[in-house]
Amino acid sequence: MSAKKETLGKTVGIVVAVCLVCSIVVSGAAVGLRSLQNTNAALDKKSNILSAAGLLGEASTKGEITEIYDARVEEKFIELATGQYVEKPSDDFDMYKAAKSKEFGVAVEGSNVGFKQRSSVAAVYHIKDSSGEVSRIILPVHGSGLWDLMYGFLALDNDGQTIRELIYYQHKETPGLGAEILNPAWQEKWDGKQLFKDGEVAISVAKNVGNDNQYAVDALSGATLTSNGVENTLVYWAGENGYGAYLKNQSWKS
Numbered sequence: 046m047s048a049k050k051e052t053l054g055k056t057v058g059i060v061v062a063v064c065l066v067c068s069i070v071v072s073g074a075a076v077g078l079r080s081l082q083n084t085n086a087a088l089d090k091k092s093n094i095l096s097a098a099g100l101l102g103e104a105s106t107k108g109e110i111t112e113i114y115d116a117r118v119e120e121k122f123i124e125l126a127t128g129q130y131v132e133k134p135s136d137d138f139d140m141y142k143a144a145k146s147k148e149f150g151v152a153v154e155g156s157n158v159g160f161k162q163r164s165s166v167a168a169v170y171h172i173k174d175s176s177g178e179v180s181r182i183i184l185p186v187h188g189s190g191l192w193d194l195m196y197g198f199l200a201l202d203n204d205g206q207t208i209r210e211l212i213y214y215q216h217k218e219t220p221g222l223g224a225e226i227l228n229p230a231w232q233e234k235w236d237g238k239q240l241f242k243d244g245e246v247a248i249s250v251a252k253n254v255g256n257d258n259q260y261a262v263d264a265l266s267g268a269t270l271t272s273n274g275v276e277n278t279l280v281y282w283a284g285e286n287g288y289g290a291y292l293k294n295q296s297w298k299s
Contacts, residue, residue: 088107088110088111089214091110091111091114091118092104092110093198093212093214094114094118094170094183094198095110095113095114095117095118096198096210096212097181097183097198097199097200097209097210097212098117098118098170098172098181098183098200098210099181099200099209099210100113100117100172116173117172117173118170118171118172118173118183119170119171119173120133120168120169120170121168121169121170121171122134122138122166122167122168122169123166123167123169123288123291124165124166125151125163125164125165125166125167125286125287125288125290125291126165126290127290128288128289128290128291128292128293128294128296129294129296130296131166134149134166138166138168140163140164140166140167140168140185141164141187141196143164143165143166144160144162144163144164145162146164149164149165149166150162150163150164150165151163151164151165153286156277156281156286157189157277158188158189158277158278158281159188159189159190159194159274159277160187160188160189160194163286163287167185167288168185169182169183169184169185169288169291170182170183170184170198171183171297172200178203179203179297179298180202180203181200181201181202181203181209182200182201182202182203182205182292182297183198183199183200183201184198184199184200184201184282184288185197185198186198186199186278186279186282186287187278188274188275188277188278188281188282189274189277189278190216190217190218190223190226190270190271190274190275191218191219191223191268191270191271191274192217192218192219192223193216193217194216195213195215195216195217195218195226195271195274195275195278196213196214196215196216197211197212197213197214197215197278198210198211198212198214199211199279199282200212201240201292203297203298205240205292205293205295206239206240206241206292207237207238207239207240208235208236208237208238208239208240208248209235209236209237210232210235210236211232211235211275211279212232213226213227218268218271219268222265222266222267222268222271223265223268223270223271225265225266225268226265226271226275231262231263231265234256234262234263235262237259238259238260238261238262239259239260240279240283240292241283242260246279246280246283246284246289247260248260248261248262248276248279248280248283249261249262249276250262250263250264250272250273250275250276251263251264251272252264
């Protein structure tokens with residue numbers, strides 16, 4: 046009987062020891078890789094912004110991505126309610142994390158955009174041409190798709206009206222259906238579309254609109270909810286509760 050108890054005790058002890066060692070190794074690896082993960086996340090963000098700016102094709106290495114980004118992109122912060130520039134709230138400020146905080150969180154009501162709070166302060170990105178003038182404005186946008194929120198960047202000409210790119214970089218849409226938001230052929234349809242008509246948000250996503258319609262893009266086949274989500278996202282963020290005041294001010298020209 047004692048031998049059996051001893052054997053069981055040793056077995057349990059070995060299992061506990063192995064679990065402890067494994068947990069230490071995994072925790073150590075997570076901490077050790079955190080810096081690399083943050084670096085890769087920052088590089089991915091820069092790549093997506095350059096893609097929205099139409100500049101990613103000029104870069105073929107990680108170093109070139111960073112070099113072009115530093116030379117051509119200026120990150121600014123605005124108060125959404127007024128559209129005025131403000132100082133960066135903190136070194137590690139993130140508008141999506143800030144949306145959940147007491148200091149910056151603003152309730153979203155009467156909207157079908159898919160989230161209940163947004164940050165009162167948002168990041169925007171100025172793309173500079175060779176003379177240092179702002180040639181494009183990149184706006185972070187997000188809103189509901191079929192399964193979850195979709196995150197992207199909307200690129201506008203410096204008129205604050207003409208769409209050049211709509212780049213999604215995070216989503217959980219169905220491959221072959223809603224995930225076609227990443228299809229270059231669909232992305233190209235946005236180039237030259239107009240965000241506003243007579244001062245009101247006019248952009249839409251609808252079936253069989255054709256390329257001649259300045260204010261609409263063809264919906265994705267078999268992905269009605271995703272297409273509706275894209276439209277709802279743009280209508281919200283271009284409106285008065287999003288970047289509307291900023292786009293009206295056009296302060297990047299001053």
